[in-house]
Amino acid sequence: MAQDKIKALIGMNDILPSQTPVWRFLEAQVKATLDGFGYQEIRMPLVEQTSLFKRSVGEATDIVEKEMYTFERSERSLTLRPEGTASCVRACEEHQLIANNKRQRLWYMGPMFRYERPQKGRYRQFHQIGVETFGMASADIDAELIIMTHQLWQRLNIRDKVVLQLNTLGSSEARANFKAALVEFLVVRKDQLDEDSQRRLDTNPLRILDSKSPSTQALLNDAPEFMDYIDEESAQHFSELRALLDAVGVEYEINPRLVRGLDYYGKTVFEWVTNELGAQGTICAGGRYDGLVEQLGGKPTPAVGFAMGIERLILMLEAMDVIPAQVAKTLDVYLVSEGDVAVPAMKLATQLRDQLPKLRLQMHMGGGKFNKQMKKAVESGASFALVVNEEKLANGQVGVKPLLERGEQINLSLDNLTDWLAQNL
RNA sequence: GUGGCCGUAGCUCAGUCGGUAGAGCACAGGAUUGUGAUUCCUGUGGUCGCGGGUUCGAUCCCCGUCGGCCACCCCA
Numbered sequence: 253m254a255q256d257k258i259k260a261l262i263g264m265n266d267i268l269p270s271q272t273p274v275w276r277f278l279e280a281q282v283k284a285t286l287d288g289f290g291y292q293e294i295r296m297p298l299v300e301q302t303s304l305f306k307r308s309v310g311e312a313t314d315i316v317e318k319e320m321y322t323f324e325r326s327e328r329s330l331t332l333r334p335e336g337t338a339s340c341v342r343a344c345e346e347h348q349l350i351a352n353n354k355r356q357r358l359w360y361m362g363p364m365f366r367y368e369r370p371q372k373g374r375y376r377q378f379h380q381i382g383v384e385t386f387g388m389a390s391a392d393i394d395a396e397l398i399i400m401t402h403q404l405w406q407r408l409n410i411r412d413k414v415v416l417q418l419n420t421l422g423s424s425e426a427r428a429n430f431k432a433a434l435v436e437f438l439v440v441r442k443d444q445l446d447e448d449s450q451r452r453l454d455t456n457p458l459r460i461l462d463s464k465s466p467s468t469q470a471l472l473n474d475a476p477e478f479m480d481y482i483d484e485e486s487a488q489h490f491s492e493l494r495a496l497l498d499a500v501g502v503e504y505e506i507n508p509r510l511v512r513g514l515d516y517y518g519k520t521v522f523e524w525v526t527n528e529l530g531a532q533g534t535i536c537a538g539g540r541y542d543g544l545v546e547q548l549g550g551k552p553t554p555a556v557g558f559a560m561g562i563e564r565l566i567l568m569l570e571a572m573d574v575i576p577a578q579v580a581k582t583l584d585v586y587l588v589s590e591g592d593v594a595v596p597a598m599k600l601a602t603q604l605r606d607q608l609p610k611l612r613l614q615m616h617m618g619g620g621k622f623n624k625q626m627k628k629a630v631e632s633g634a635s636f637a638l639v640v641n642e643e644k645l646a647n648g649q650v651g652v653k654p655l656l657e658r659g660e661q662i663n664l665s666l667d668n669l670t671d672w673l674a675q676n677l
Numbered sequence: 678g679u680g681g682c683c684g685u686a687g688c689u690c691a692g693u694c695g696g697u698a699g700a701g702c703a704c705a706g707g708a709u710u711g712u713g714a715u716u717c718c719u720g721u722g723g724u725c726g727c728g729g730g731u732u733c734g735a736u737c738c739c740c741g742u743c744g745g746c747c748a749c750c751c752c753a
Contacts, residue, residue: 262744314751318678335753364753369678371747380753448750464749513752523753534753561753588712626713639712653712661712 263368263376274566277579278408279361282381282560285404289396291357291383296339298363302329308338308544310515312455319366332365335514336382337541337557338548344386345550353553355387361562372567373532379562383538386545389554391489394520394540395496397558401524401536402502408565409574410526414535416503417523418494419510422478422486424518424543430481431457437475444471461509478508486519493520516541520556528571529564536560583634584677585613586655588625591642600640600650600666607670611677613638630655635677 260266267275286293302322309315321332333339340358344350361381370376383400385393398416405411421427435457442450446465453460463469482490497504504522512521521539529535538558545553569575585604589597601615614632616625629637639651639661650669653661664672 259744319751366752368751369749370745371749374752378753382753451750459751531748532752537753559753564753590712621707622712623710624713628713630713637712651712655713658713 261376263370265375265377271566273579273582274569274575275562277575278562278565278569281407282361282404285400285407286359286383288403289357289400291359294340294343294358294360295362296333296336296343296360298333298365299330300333300339300342302331304338304342304548305331305334308341308516308548309335313513313515315366315514319368321365321367334366335364336360336362336380336559337384337514337516337544340382340384340557341545341548341550341555345545345548350386350545350550350553352551353387355385357383357385359383371532372530373561373564375563380559381562382557382559384555384557386553386555388556389542391492391520392496394489394493394556395500397538397556398497398504398522399500399502401558401560405524408569410568410572413528413568413572414524414526415505417507417510417525418497418504419507419521420478420482420486420490421511421518421521421539422482426478426481426483426486427458427518430476430478433476433481434458434460438471441471444468456513458511459513462511472509489519512537512539516544516547518542522558526568529567532564534561535564535568581633583612583614583632585611585636585638585673586629586632586634587613587615587638587640588622588629589616589619589640590622590625593640593642593645594619596645597640600638604670604673608674611673636673 302320305320306316311317315334320334323330340360344356344358350356359382362379363377364380365377367376368374383397385397402411402416405414422430435453438445438449438453438457438460442453444467445453445460446463446468449460449463449465449468452463460468461472463472494504510521510523512523517539519540519542522537523534524536525533526535527533536558538556540554540556542552542554545551545555587597587601597615601613604611604613612634614634616628626637635654635656637651637653637655639653641651644650644663647663648666649663650666651661651663652669652672653659
Protein backbone atom coordinates (compact mmCIF):
# COMPACT_ATOMS: atom_id res chain seq x y z
CA MET A 253 0.00 0.00 0.00
CA ALA A 254 1.60 3.17 -1.13
CA GLN A 255 1.21 5.88 1.41
CA ASP A 256 -0.09 9.23 0.31
CA LYS A 257 2.79 11.51 -0.31
CA ILE A 258 2.96 14.41 2.06
CA LYS A 259 2.45 17.65 0.24
CA ALA A 260 2.93 21.25 1.19
CA LEU A 261 0.03 22.92 2.96
CA ILE A 262 -2.43 24.84 0.85
CA GLY A 263 -1.28 28.38 0.33
CA MET A 264 2.25 27.58 1.52
CA ASN A 265 4.68 27.64 -1.36
CA ASP A 266 8.14 26.26 -1.93
CA ILE A 267 10.38 28.84 -3.52
CA LEU A 268 12.37 26.73 -5.94
CA PRO A 269 15.91 27.22 -7.28
CA SER A 270 14.49 28.65 -10.49
CA GLN A 271 12.82 31.38 -8.44
CA THR A 272 15.32 32.20 -5.73
CA PRO A 273 17.55 34.35 -7.98
CA VAL A 274 14.61 36.69 -8.54
CA TRP A 275 13.97 36.87 -4.80
CA ARG A 276 17.61 37.64 -4.15
CA PHE A 277 17.60 40.31 -6.83
CA LEU A 278 14.56 42.00 -5.32
CA GLU A 279 15.93 41.73 -1.80
CA ALA A 280 19.23 43.22 -2.90
CA GLN A 281 17.50 46.22 -4.49
CA VAL A 282 15.39 46.76 -1.40
CA LYS A 283 18.36 46.53 0.92
CA ALA A 284 20.36 48.94 -1.20
CA THR A 285 17.52 51.44 -1.02
CA LEU A 286 17.08 51.06 2.73
CA ASP A 287 20.82 51.30 3.28
CA GLY A 288 20.83 54.48 1.26
CA PHE A 289 18.44 56.04 3.76
CA GLY A 290 20.27 54.70 6.78
CA TYR A 291 17.58 52.30 7.97
CA GLN A 292 18.60 49.49 10.30
CA GLU A 293 17.48 45.90 10.16
CA ILE A 294 15.66 44.23 13.03
CA ARG A 295 14.66 40.58 13.19
CA MET A 296 11.78 39.41 15.34
CA PRO A 297 10.42 35.95 16.17
CA LEU A 298 7.72 34.50 13.96
CA VAL A 299 5.63 33.55 16.97
CA GLU A 300 4.21 35.89 19.58
CA GLN A 301 1.59 35.82 22.28
CA THR A 302 -1.82 35.95 20.69
CA SER A 303 -2.85 38.95 22.75
CA LEU A 304 -0.21 41.10 21.08
CA PHE A 305 -2.06 40.95 17.78
CA LYS A 306 -5.48 41.22 19.35
CA ARG A 307 -4.46 44.43 21.03
CA SER A 308 -2.75 45.99 18.04
CA VAL A 309 -4.34 44.83 14.82
CA GLY A 310 -7.80 45.07 16.31
CA GLU A 311 -10.12 42.58 17.94
CA ALA A 312 -12.82 43.02 15.31
CA THR A 313 -10.65 42.80 12.19
CA ASP A 314 -10.82 39.78 9.90
CA ILE A 315 -7.15 39.12 10.54
CA VAL A 316 -7.72 38.57 14.23
CA GLU A 317 -11.18 37.12 13.99
CA LYS A 318 -10.59 34.38 11.48
CA GLU A 319 -7.19 34.47 9.83
CA MET A 320 -4.65 33.81 12.57
CA TYR A 321 -2.73 30.59 13.04
CA THR A 322 -3.17 30.22 16.77
CA PHE A 323 -2.25 27.31 19.00
CA GLU A 324 -1.79 26.51 22.66
CA ARG A 325 1.54 25.76 24.24
CA SER A 326 2.44 25.68 27.94
CA GLU A 327 -0.98 27.07 28.77
CA ARG A 328 -0.32 30.08 26.63
CA SER A 329 -2.03 31.11 23.44
CA LEU A 330 0.53 31.67 20.71
CA THR A 331 0.13 32.95 17.17
CA LEU A 332 2.17 32.90 13.98
CA ARG A 333 2.54 36.57 13.17
CA PRO A 334 -0.01 37.83 10.63
CA GLU A 335 1.92 41.09 10.21
CA GLY A 336 5.11 42.66 11.48
CA THR A 337 4.26 46.00 13.02
CA ALA A 338 2.97 44.63 16.31
CA SER A 339 6.06 42.46 16.82
CA CYS A 340 8.33 45.35 15.95
CA VAL A 341 6.69 47.65 18.46
CA ARG A 342 6.84 44.93 21.09
CA ALA A 343 10.54 44.38 20.44
CA CYS A 344 11.33 48.09 20.56
CA GLU A 345 9.45 48.51 23.81
CA GLU A 346 10.97 45.43 25.37
CA HIS A 347 14.53 46.54 24.61
CA GLN A 348 14.02 50.24 25.24
CA LEU A 349 14.79 51.12 21.64
CA ILE A 350 12.22 53.88 21.58
CA ALA A 351 12.23 55.02 25.19
CA ASN A 352 11.74 58.75 25.70
CA ASN A 353 10.88 59.21 22.06
CA LYS A 354 14.25 57.96 20.88
CA ARG A 355 14.16 57.95 17.12
CA GLN A 356 14.37 54.73 15.15
CA ARG A 357 14.24 53.90 11.47
CA LEU A 358 13.88 50.13 11.18
CA TRP A 359 13.11 47.45 8.65
CA TYR A 360 12.57 43.72 8.63
CA MET A 361 11.79 41.03 6.14
CA GLY A 362 10.20 37.65 6.48
CA PRO A 363 7.16 35.40 6.36
CA MET A 364 3.73 36.31 7.66
CA PHE A 365 0.82 33.93 8.10
CA ARG A 366 -2.86 34.46 7.40
CA TYR A 367 -5.45 31.75 7.01
CA GLU A 368 -7.15 32.96 3.84
CA ARG A 369 -8.19 31.39 0.57
CA PRO A 370 -5.19 31.70 -1.72
CA GLN A 371 -5.43 33.46 -5.03
CA LYS A 372 -3.17 35.43 -7.30
CA GLY A 373 -0.85 37.53 -5.14
CA ARG A 374 -2.25 36.16 -1.90
CA TYR A 375 -0.97 33.19 0.05
CA ARG A 376 -1.27 31.77 3.55
CA GLN A 377 2.44 32.10 4.11
CA PHE A 378 3.56 35.23 2.36
CA HIS A 379 6.52 37.52 2.72
CA GLN A 380 6.69 41.14 3.61
CA ILE A 381 9.33 43.77 3.84
CA GLY A 382 8.24 46.06 6.62
CA VAL A 383 9.58 49.48 7.52
CA GLU A 384 8.75 51.23 10.78
CA THR A 385 9.87 54.56 12.15
CA PHE A 386 9.41 55.85 15.69
CA GLY A 387 9.79 59.11 17.53
CA MET A 388 9.08 61.45 14.63
CA ALA A 389 5.74 63.21 14.55
CA SER A 390 6.27 65.60 11.65
CA ALA A 391 5.15 65.04 8.08
CA ASP A 392 8.70 65.00 6.75
CA ILE A 393 9.19 61.42 7.88
CA ASP A 394 5.93 60.41 6.20
CA ALA A 395 7.36 61.99 3.07
CA GLU A 396 10.69 60.23 3.46
CA LEU A 397 9.03 56.83 3.55
CA ILE A 398 7.07 57.54 0.42
CA ILE A 399 10.07 58.98 -1.37
CA MET A 400 12.05 55.90 -0.42
CA THR A 401 9.50 53.55 -1.94
CA HIS A 402 9.33 55.78 -4.97
CA GLN A 403 13.06 55.42 -5.42
CA LEU A 404 12.73 51.66 -5.09
CA TRP A 405 10.21 51.54 -7.94
CA GLN A 406 12.70 53.45 -10.03
CA ARG A 407 15.42 50.98 -9.21
CA LEU A 408 13.13 48.11 -10.10
CA ASN A 409 11.93 49.74 -13.31
CA ILE A 410 8.26 49.59 -12.41
CA ARG A 411 7.71 53.21 -11.52
CA ASP A 412 5.40 53.96 -14.44
CA LYS A 413 3.17 51.02 -13.55
CA VAL A 414 2.34 51.99 -9.98
CA VAL A 415 0.22 54.81 -8.63
CA LEU A 416 0.41 56.36 -5.19
CA GLN A 417 -2.90 56.80 -3.44
CA LEU A 418 -2.90 59.10 -0.48
CA ASN A 419 -5.38 59.96 2.23
CA THR A 420 -5.58 61.12 5.79
CA LEU A 421 -7.71 59.54 8.47
CA GLY A 422 -7.26 62.45 10.87
CA SER A 423 -7.18 62.18 14.61
CA SER A 424 -9.07 59.40 16.32
CA GLU A 425 -11.56 61.98 17.53
CA ALA A 426 -12.18 63.40 14.07
CA ARG A 427 -12.43 59.89 12.73
CA ALA A 428 -14.99 58.95 15.37
CA ASN A 429 -17.10 62.00 14.59
CA PHE A 430 -16.97 61.26 10.89
CA LYS A 431 -17.76 57.62 11.46
CA ALA A 432 -20.84 58.57 13.46
CA ALA A 433 -22.01 60.92 10.72
CA LEU A 434 -21.39 58.31 8.05
CA VAL A 435 -23.31 55.65 9.94
CA GLU A 436 -26.13 58.05 10.51
CA PHE A 437 -26.28 58.73 6.78
CA LEU A 438 -26.07 55.09 5.79
CA VAL A 439 -28.35 53.52 8.37
CA VAL A 440 -31.45 55.10 6.85
CA ARG A 441 -30.29 53.90 3.43
CA LYS A 442 -29.28 50.45 4.57
CA ASP A 443 -31.52 48.66 2.10
CA GLN A 444 -29.70 50.39 -0.77
CA LEU A 445 -26.33 49.04 0.32
CA ASP A 446 -24.80 45.85 -1.04
CA GLU A 447 -24.87 42.87 1.28
CA ASP A 448 -21.26 43.13 2.40
CA SER A 449 -21.58 46.80 3.18
CA GLN A 450 -24.70 46.21 5.24
CA ARG A 451 -22.64 43.91 7.40
CA ARG A 452 -19.78 46.42 7.57
CA LEU A 453 -22.20 49.02 8.89
CA ASP A 454 -21.88 47.21 12.21
CA THR A 455 -18.32 45.94 12.04
CA ASN A 456 -16.26 48.55 10.20
CA PRO A 457 -18.33 51.36 8.65
CA LEU A 458 -15.32 53.22 7.23
CA ARG A 459 -14.53 50.27 4.99
CA ILE A 460 -17.82 50.84 3.19
CA LEU A 461 -16.04 53.75 1.55
CA ASP A 462 -13.81 51.12 -0.06
CA SER A 463 -16.67 49.05 -1.42
CA LYS A 464 -16.34 47.69 -4.95
CA SER A 465 -20.08 47.79 -5.46
CA PRO A 466 -20.95 50.50 -8.03
CA SER A 467 -24.36 51.12 -6.49
CA THR A 468 -22.80 51.60 -3.07
CA GLN A 469 -20.19 53.93 -4.50
CA ALA A 470 -22.96 55.93 -6.18
CA LEU A 471 -24.78 56.17 -2.89
CA LEU A 472 -21.62 57.46 -1.24
CA ASN A 473 -21.49 60.45 -3.55
CA ASP A 474 -23.99 62.19 -1.30
CA ALA A 475 -22.47 60.90 1.95
CA PRO A 476 -20.64 63.08 4.47
CA GLU A 477 -17.07 63.83 3.53
CA PHE A 478 -14.19 63.41 5.91
CA MET A 479 -12.63 66.72 4.94
CA ASP A 480 -15.54 68.40 6.74
CA TYR A 481 -14.63 66.58 9.93
CA ILE A 482 -10.87 66.63 9.88
CA ASP A 483 -9.08 68.23 12.81
CA GLU A 484 -6.81 71.21 12.28
CA GLU A 485 -3.60 69.44 13.22
CA SER A 486 -4.17 66.52 10.84
CA ALA A 487 -5.13 68.87 8.02
CA GLN A 488 -1.91 70.78 8.57
CA HIS A 489 0.09 67.56 8.68
CA PHE A 490 -1.48 66.39 5.44
CA SER A 491 -0.80 69.58 3.56
CA GLU A 492 2.82 69.57 4.74
CA LEU A 493 3.19 66.06 3.43
CA ARG A 494 1.72 66.97 0.09
CA ALA A 495 3.95 70.01 -0.20
CA LEU A 496 7.02 67.85 0.36
CA LEU A 497 5.94 65.27 -2.20
CA ASP A 498 5.20 68.04 -4.67
CA ALA A 499 8.61 69.56 -4.06
CA VAL A 500 10.50 66.36 -4.91
CA GLY A 501 8.19 65.46 -7.75
CA VAL A 502 6.47 62.38 -6.38
CA GLU A 503 3.05 62.22 -7.95
CA TYR A 504 0.01 61.01 -6.04
CA GLU A 505 -3.73 60.78 -6.13
CA ILE A 506 -5.79 61.92 -3.20
CA ASN A 507 -8.25 59.13 -2.53
CA PRO A 508 -10.70 60.21 0.18
CA ARG A 509 -12.11 56.70 0.21
CA LEU A 510 -8.82 55.01 0.96
CA VAL A 511 -9.21 53.31 4.33
CA ARG A 512 -6.69 50.91 5.76
CA GLY A 513 -8.00 47.77 7.33
CA LEU A 514 -5.98 47.69 10.51
CA ASP A 515 -7.27 49.56 13.52
CA TYR A 516 -4.13 51.37 14.48
CA TYR A 517 -3.82 53.79 11.57
CA GLY A 518 -4.48 57.51 11.87
CA LYS A 519 -3.53 60.63 9.94
CA THR A 520 -1.50 59.65 6.88
CA VAL A 521 -2.40 56.48 4.98
CA PHE A 522 -1.08 55.49 1.57
CA GLU A 523 -1.06 52.64 -0.91
CA TRP A 524 0.97 51.98 -4.00
CA VAL A 525 -1.36 50.19 -6.39
CA THR A 526 -1.09 48.65 -9.83
CA ASN A 527 -3.59 47.23 -12.27
CA GLU A 528 -1.13 44.61 -13.49
CA LEU A 529 -1.90 42.01 -10.83
CA GLY A 530 -5.59 41.32 -11.08
CA ALA A 531 -7.57 41.73 -7.90
CA GLN A 532 -4.58 42.05 -5.59
CA GLY A 533 -3.30 45.37 -6.81
CA THR A 534 -1.72 46.75 -3.66
CA ILE A 535 2.03 46.12 -3.60
CA CYS A 536 2.90 48.46 -0.76
CA ALA A 537 0.80 50.08 1.90
CA GLY A 538 1.22 51.91 5.15
CA GLY A 539 0.48 54.87 7.26
CA ARG A 540 0.87 56.63 10.56
CA TYR A 541 0.03 54.92 13.82
CA ASP A 542 0.83 57.38 16.57
CA GLY A 543 -1.39 55.62 19.09
CA LEU A 544 -0.12 52.07 18.83
CA VAL A 545 2.90 52.19 21.13
CA GLU A 546 0.80 53.58 23.95
CA GLN A 547 -1.93 51.08 23.18
CA LEU A 548 0.62 48.32 23.74
CA GLY A 549 1.68 49.72 27.07
CA GLY A 550 4.39 52.19 26.15
CA LYS A 551 4.55 55.94 26.31
CA PRO A 552 2.85 57.92 23.55
CA THR A 553 5.24 57.65 20.62
CA PRO A 554 4.66 58.89 17.08
CA ALA A 555 5.23 56.25 14.43
CA VAL A 556 4.85 55.71 10.68
CA GLY A 557 5.54 52.66 8.58
CA PHE A 558 4.59 50.56 5.62
CA ALA A 559 4.81 47.01 4.32
CA MET A 560 5.49 45.59 0.90
CA GLY A 561 4.30 42.21 -0.34
CA ILE A 562 7.27 40.40 -1.81
CA GLU A 563 5.25 37.86 -3.79
CA ARG A 564 3.25 40.66 -5.36
CA LEU A 565 6.37 42.60 -6.23
CA ILE A 566 7.85 39.54 -7.87
CA LEU A 567 4.68 38.91 -9.86
CA MET A 568 4.96 42.53 -10.90
CA LEU A 569 8.60 42.23 -11.98
CA GLU A 570 7.75 39.16 -14.00
CA ALA A 571 4.70 40.72 -15.61
CA MET A 572 6.69 43.82 -16.51
CA ASP A 573 9.60 41.73 -17.75
CA VAL A 574 12.10 43.93 -15.94
CA ILE A 575 14.27 41.25 -14.37
CA PRO A 576 17.83 41.61 -15.73
CA ALA A 577 19.02 38.47 -17.49
CA GLN A 578 22.16 38.28 -15.42
CA VAL A 579 20.05 37.70 -12.32
CA ALA A 580 19.74 34.03 -13.24
CA LYS A 581 23.49 33.68 -13.71
CA THR A 582 25.03 31.76 -10.84
CA LEU A 583 28.40 30.70 -12.19
CA ASP A 584 31.50 32.32 -13.63
CA VAL A 585 33.61 29.27 -14.29
CA TYR A 586 32.94 25.57 -14.87
CA LEU A 587 35.99 23.38 -14.50
CA VAL A 588 36.26 20.32 -16.74
CA SER A 589 39.07 17.85 -16.98
CA GLU A 590 40.29 14.90 -18.99
CA GLY A 591 42.67 12.21 -17.99
CA ASP A 592 43.90 11.38 -14.53
CA VAL A 593 44.03 14.90 -13.14
CA ALA A 594 41.35 14.80 -10.45
CA VAL A 595 43.77 15.75 -7.70
CA PRO A 596 45.49 18.71 -9.37
CA ALA A 597 42.11 19.90 -10.67
CA MET A 598 40.70 19.95 -7.14
CA LYS A 599 43.78 21.76 -5.90
CA LEU A 600 43.47 24.33 -8.65
CA ALA A 601 39.82 24.98 -7.87
CA THR A 602 40.61 25.38 -4.19
CA GLN A 603 43.43 27.75 -4.92
CA LEU A 604 41.32 29.91 -7.22
CA ARG A 605 38.50 30.13 -4.69
CA ASP A 606 40.98 31.21 -2.03
CA GLN A 607 42.51 33.85 -4.22
CA LEU A 608 39.26 35.18 -5.72
CA PRO A 609 36.64 35.27 -2.99
CA LYS A 610 33.97 36.52 -5.37
CA LEU A 611 34.64 33.86 -7.97
CA ARG A 612 31.79 31.45 -8.57
CA LEU A 613 33.43 28.26 -9.70
CA GLN A 614 31.87 24.86 -10.08
CA MET A 615 33.82 21.68 -10.79
CA HIS A 616 32.50 18.88 -12.90
CA MET A 617 32.25 15.88 -10.62
CA GLY A 618 32.64 12.22 -11.37
CA GLY A 619 34.64 12.54 -14.56
CA GLY A 620 32.95 11.03 -17.59
CA LYS A 621 33.29 11.78 -21.23
CA PHE A 622 34.84 15.07 -22.04
CA ASN A 623 32.11 15.79 -24.53
CA LYS A 624 29.46 15.50 -21.81
CA GLN A 625 31.50 17.64 -19.50
CA MET A 626 31.55 20.43 -22.04
CA LYS A 627 27.80 20.15 -22.48
CA LYS A 628 27.39 20.48 -18.75
CA ALA A 629 29.68 23.49 -18.83
CA VAL A 630 27.44 25.20 -21.38
CA GLU A 631 24.26 24.31 -19.52
CA SER A 632 25.72 25.65 -16.29
CA GLY A 633 25.55 29.18 -17.63
CA ALA A 634 29.17 29.86 -16.69
CA SER A 635 31.10 32.43 -18.69
CA PHE A 636 34.14 30.25 -19.11
CA ALA A 637 35.10 26.62 -19.12
CA LEU A 638 38.40 25.88 -17.44
CA VAL A 639 40.06 22.93 -19.13
CA VAL A 640 42.56 20.83 -17.23
CA ASN A 641 44.46 17.88 -18.65
CA GLU A 642 47.81 16.19 -18.23
CA GLU A 643 49.44 17.78 -21.23
CA LYS A 644 48.55 21.32 -20.21
CA LEU A 645 49.50 20.75 -16.61
CA ALA A 646 52.87 19.42 -17.71
CA ASN A 647 53.42 22.79 -19.36
CA GLY A 648 52.10 24.68 -16.35
CA GLN A 649 49.01 25.74 -18.25
CA VAL A 650 45.22 25.50 -18.25
CA GLY A 651 42.77 26.11 -21.07
CA VAL A 652 40.16 28.84 -20.83
CA LYS A 653 37.28 28.72 -23.25
CA PRO A 654 34.56 31.35 -23.48
CA LEU A 655 31.11 29.78 -23.43
CA LEU A 656 28.68 32.65 -23.79
CA GLU A 657 29.73 33.36 -27.35
CA ARG A 658 31.60 30.91 -29.48
CA GLY A 659 35.21 31.90 -29.01
CA GLU A 660 38.57 30.26 -29.32
CA GLN A 661 40.10 28.61 -26.35
CA ILE A 662 43.25 30.16 -25.01
CA ASN A 663 45.94 28.66 -22.85
CA LEU A 664 47.04 30.53 -19.79
CA SER A 665 49.89 29.80 -17.46
CA LEU A 666 48.84 28.87 -13.94
CA ASP A 667 50.67 31.95 -12.70
CA ASN A 668 48.58 34.30 -14.82
CA LEU A 669 45.24 32.57 -14.41
CA THR A 670 44.14 34.35 -11.25
CA ASP A 671 44.87 37.80 -12.61
CA TRP A 672 43.24 36.98 -15.92
CA LEU A 673 40.04 35.80 -14.23
CA ALA A 674 39.99 38.82 -11.95
CA GLN A 675 40.06 41.06 -15.00
CA ASN A 676 37.71 39.17 -17.27
CA LEU A 677 34.81 38.27 -14.99
C1' G B 678 -16.42 31.21 4.71
C1' U B 679 -18.81 31.72 -0.71
C1' G B 680 -18.67 31.07 -6.17
C1' G B 681 -16.67 29.70 -11.23
C1' C B 682 -13.18 26.79 -14.16
C1' C B 683 -9.76 22.73 -14.00
C1' G B 684 -6.99 17.86 -12.34
C1' U B 685 -3.60 11.69 -17.76
C1' A B 686 4.53 10.92 -17.00
C1' G B 687 9.08 16.57 -14.23
C1' C B 688 6.66 20.07 -18.33
C1' U B 689 3.02 20.78 -22.66
C1' C B 690 -0.75 17.75 -24.16
C1' A B 691 -3.15 13.37 -27.00
C1' G B 692 -6.32 9.09 -26.19
C1' U B 693 -9.86 5.12 -25.02
C1' C B 694 -18.13 6.23 -28.27
C1' G B 695 -16.15 1.94 -20.74
C1' G B 696 -11.86 -3.54 -21.84
C1' U B 697 -6.22 -0.82 -16.67
C1' A B 698 -2.42 4.27 -21.60
C1' G B 699 0.84 7.38 -25.76
C1' A B 700 3.78 11.70 -28.15
C1' G B 701 7.09 15.83 -27.88
C1' C B 702 10.29 18.22 -24.59
C1' A B 703 13.14 17.25 -20.14
C1' C B 704 16.23 13.73 -17.43
C1' A B 705 19.94 9.30 -17.36
C1' G B 706 23.15 6.16 -20.36
C1' G B 707 25.34 5.03 -25.08
C1' A B 708 27.08 5.77 -30.60
C1' U B 709 29.37 9.52 -33.69
C1' U B 710 32.18 14.37 -34.04
C1' G B 711 36.89 12.23 -29.57
C1' U B 712 36.89 20.72 -26.46
C1' G B 713 30.08 22.38 -26.24
C1' A B 714 24.47 24.23 -28.82
C1' U B 715 23.74 18.64 -34.91
C1' U B 716 22.19 13.50 -35.69
C1' C B 717 21.00 8.44 -34.03
C1' C B 718 19.91 4.44 -30.26
C1' U B 719 18.34 2.94 -25.44
C1' G B 720 16.47 3.73 -20.70
C1' U B 721 14.02 5.92 -16.10
C1' G B 722 9.32 7.74 -15.26
C1' G B 723 2.06 7.29 -14.77
C1' U B 724 -2.11 1.53 -10.50
C1' C B 725 -4.81 8.28 -15.75
C1' G B 726 -5.45 13.39 -7.97
C1' C B 727 -7.88 10.19 -4.04
C1' G B 728 -12.28 7.36 -2.22
C1' G B 729 -16.93 5.27 -3.21
C1' G B 730 -21.02 3.88 -6.74
C1' U B 731 -22.97 1.73 -11.54
C1' U B 732 -20.80 -2.40 -14.55
C1' C B 733 -18.41 -8.85 -16.01
C1' G B 734 -14.85 -4.71 -16.35
C1' A B 735 -13.80 2.61 -15.39
C1' U B 736 -8.71 6.63 -16.57
C1' C B 737 -13.25 7.48 -19.63
C1' C B 738 -20.35 7.53 -16.62
C1' C B 739 -22.39 9.19 -11.41
C1' C B 740 -21.39 10.99 -6.32
C1' G B 741 -18.07 12.63 -2.71
C1' U B 742 -13.39 14.40 -1.38
C1' C B 743 -8.62 16.59 -1.94
C1' G B 744 -5.61 19.76 -4.78
C1' G B 745 -4.72 23.85 -8.48
C1' C B 746 -6.13 28.55 -10.75
C1' C B 747 -9.25 32.87 -10.60
C1' A B 748 -12.89 35.96 -8.24
C1' C B 749 -15.88 37.62 -3.71
C1' C B 750 -14.78 38.74 1.46
C1' C B 751 -10.26 40.65 3.47
C1' C B 752 -5.50 42.26 2.78
C1' A B 753 0.75 43.03 1.38
